[in-house]
Amino acid sequence: MRIFGLDEARVMALAAGVALGASGAEPPDPAAAAHIFARAAWSGIAEPGDGLAGLLVTELGAVSSLQVLHDSWTPRRISALIRERRGAGVNERGAGPARGGDEEFETTLQQGLERWRPRLVLDDVVRSLLAAQRVSAKLLLPSDPLWPLALGDLAAHTPIALWWRGTPAALRAMPCSIALVGSRAATQYGEHVAMEASAGLCDRGFAIVSGAAYGIDGMAHRAALASDGMTVAFLAGGVDRFYPTGHDALLNRITELGAVISELPCGASPTKWRFLQRNRLIAAASAATVVLEAGWRSGSLNTAGHAAALGRPLGAVPGPVTSPASAGCHRLIREYDAECVTNASEMAELAGISPHPTGLNVPAADGDAGAGSGHGRTSDQVRVFDALSARAARSVADIARRSGLSLSSVRGALGGLGLEGVVHERESGWSRTT
């Protein structure tokens, strides 16, 4: 038996090389191997965010959809197969193709087939699987227990598969993660803010998700590692070729202690489009997104836009209004309803979840609520205290005249201030305690 024209044993060996093997257990059976191989192939055939590919894989399954592509079925025949499967209740999701009638769907499908077919090169798939095996990259499928369920909010744009290197604990930490993103061209201020935010959130038990870029992203990862926190980097290219290359050492450390993830197969290079699509994964995978420092047109605003579109809590850290490097953050607060967050405690609150703190720095409830009202004094007390002197003792009548209060109000206020210990009575009257 052959699968997509490849020898079954070969497919099984390749699949075993990238299968998660969560419990260290047995290699995949032929059906599972074909499934792994098909998803791996699709991850290289469809560009990230290709909703039509997502739809086809959902409707027909990865193997069948790859088979019909491999066997050059016509759009009409594929469309008929989808209808048939639906009629048979094989797929109950109801994510429908033929919204505008079959003809329109077939035209769309024709365009899809045209862009996928040139990329269905089995040798390329094999090469990417072997490359993955060389760096111990694994393939994560939506059916896997470690799959980040939050990605499901991307609907048809959910990735078909994820490639990743790292520790399973990092994947398990995703539900309690916060995305910290920002400009590559960060200022000292921005890097300081990123460091404090990342360390503070790690202390509170959050994992830090970011994009491994220079500047803010890099600092967020580094501070997490330095705080013994968990951190996950989403890349726009294959996980075998770290980008940017200057972050090679950093990404190696993230691989050892956290995870590096991409929806692109090994060997794939990052492109502008892939960076933008990578941003949607950062926003979708984390419980909240915080932009730490961003210029007016920073790419991190794209991540923020994805977070907002997904209904994820979105925060932005303000900075000096004189710094163009913070203009994007202020823009998010003003125009995109991002919450103004100034420290890790407020970011944790933004996420609206409380992971178990790792033990060191449990968030402290800071300060009380009363703004500017002195020391919680009543207005009478404020006025009476105003009317007192530290040197001269004053009679109650004198204080009443000076404060414009009645005698009884003055007496009441003096009582309270006396309990506070800030006034006292002498023979000649009342004065402030020095």
Add this chain to the structure above:
Amino acid sequence: MRIFGLDEARVMALAAGVALGASGAEPPDPAAAAHIFARAAWSGIAEPGDGLAGLLVTELGAVSSLQVLHDSWTPRRISALIRERRGAGVNERGAGPARGGDEEFETTLQQGLERWRPRLVLDDVVRSLLAAQRVSAKLLLPSDPLWPLALGDLAAHTPIALWWRGTPAALRAMPCSIALVGSRAATQYGEHVAMEASAGLCDRGFAIVSGAAYGIDGMAHRAALASDGMTVAFLAGGVDRFYPTGHDALLNRITELGAVISELPCGASPTKWRFLQRNRLIAAASAATVVLEAGWRSGSLNTAGHAAALGRPLGAVPGPVTSPASAGCHRLIREYDAECVTNASEMAELAGISPHPTGLNVPAADGDAGAGSGHGRTSDQVRVFDALSARAARSVADIARRSGLSLSSVRGALGGLGLEGVVHERESGWSRTT
């Protein structure tokens, strides 16, 4: 005839010394003089924000309410008088005393009488009027066309009168003013932001309202003066004794080019309570309040609280999250729904009004509900009238330069003012009719 035990001629002379005399015109008649004297007295008897005093003056009028205080009427008799006046439809405002029944009101009134009586010292009133006369301070009454109508939003807490020194144009500019406030302990960043905001708003035609304190307030005033803008300072003590003393020169310049205002009579010293109540005037008098830099417990948050309570637009300028001096601004954005504003343009947008962008800051809009626009004059007429003198005759070209209007606009405005009879042409040019 005697008024409050004083000789009528004396009261008339004192009143004439502080009366606005808008058109340079005739001194107040005996009734007007008594009214001026009574409001002046009340401004020293009731502490700022004394709602009961405000209610009494509203119900009975300043003269009668002072008379009953002077004649030591009982609460019951005063209460009966109020009912009688209401019944007679003399006062139709319906601001009611006897909410919790007459007895409760009489108890409240008793407390009021107790706190007011020790302060009803006619010599003090006379002294404050003479002190006002010495520094050319005038008394502004709610019935005056120059009275800032926006203060009416303070309801029972509207000041009974305002003492002020400066130019009438400053009072007319109030509807198009923005309050710029912040910490005394300002950083270099905060002062820079204050300077840019104030200058930028003046360029857009806004007047700048603030509290003349060290730090942000002072910088806001200074930058307005330096930009040929209009600026108004509200003080917590009498306008004859500038506070802080280190801002003596600044306040003198504000008096020359803008206005210094207080609800307290000359001779009154600032107290903590009076600062808090002064803040309500800053918030109420301006179209929007912006906090430029403020620590977590800055007094400027109190002004912000008043603005929010009054439903006035409230803005705060963010700063570095590493700077405690900006913590109050971030707090306002987070907890009090203040809008994050980063430059003068955004502050102008916050205020939601667009004055004519000129160096002179006269409120726009001919059809503008009359607030501050003088006597139903067009804005051109207001500006031309401002540019005229009662003594010196000025050429049309000179008036054009002073008012910032074109020659034809000046000629048109002079025509209207001529019909109104308030200006006339001599051989050497135009002057106000005295």
